[in-house]
Amino acid sequence: MGKSKISILREAILSDLTDQLDRNGTTGQYYSDLVKDYMKLWDTKNRLILDIELRGVTVESVTSAGTNLKKNDSVDQLIKLNAQMLKLLDSLGIKPAQSDGDTDDEM
Template sequence: MAQAESSKEVAQIMRSGAYRKIKKSLLEQLARSGNDDPHFSDMVEDYMKMYVTKELCSRDIEQRGVNVTSIGSKGQTVVHKNDSVDMMLKTNAQMLKLLDALGVKPDAVVEDDEELL
């Protein structure tokens, strides 16, 4: 992937509604728990960078699949696993560890009475 194309994708992810909602939710939870000092806010930034990485891996897997082909040194076609699969799994694991370190838990969902009908 070309550098300019990658930068466009990163910018697109960072402008997405999902990115903004996740970041806002994390910062709000930190504020509610009294852990909104700069150290913890910086950790949220780290989490969001991992979110971007995870999204890039997901897009790569969607585009190229879990197995990719390349041309070997002797000109033969070689099928190997897409490195984005392992990277995505490792990134998700780190994201979960960071949430735990921040003491962040999923927000409780409050349903409207209308949604229940």
């Protein structure tokens, strides 16, 4: 059985991060550990996104007063997690690659 798309993407991101550290001359176990932390956050981010896709941005909450809608806590957690991931990349000295502006990516 082949690897899932998410598994392939995870491996590609891990490889990219490691390659960027090598190109920047950033070496050592400390930085390797930070990359592992980043990937754990990446895994958690994907689980939060899946939860939001499955349950939506609001969820039913059953209390003694009845059933109400409340915000899905995964939304706030996703925002906080993304901020932490960006801080980790900054600590690693990894910046977005500069493109030549000649891409077909959608916004």
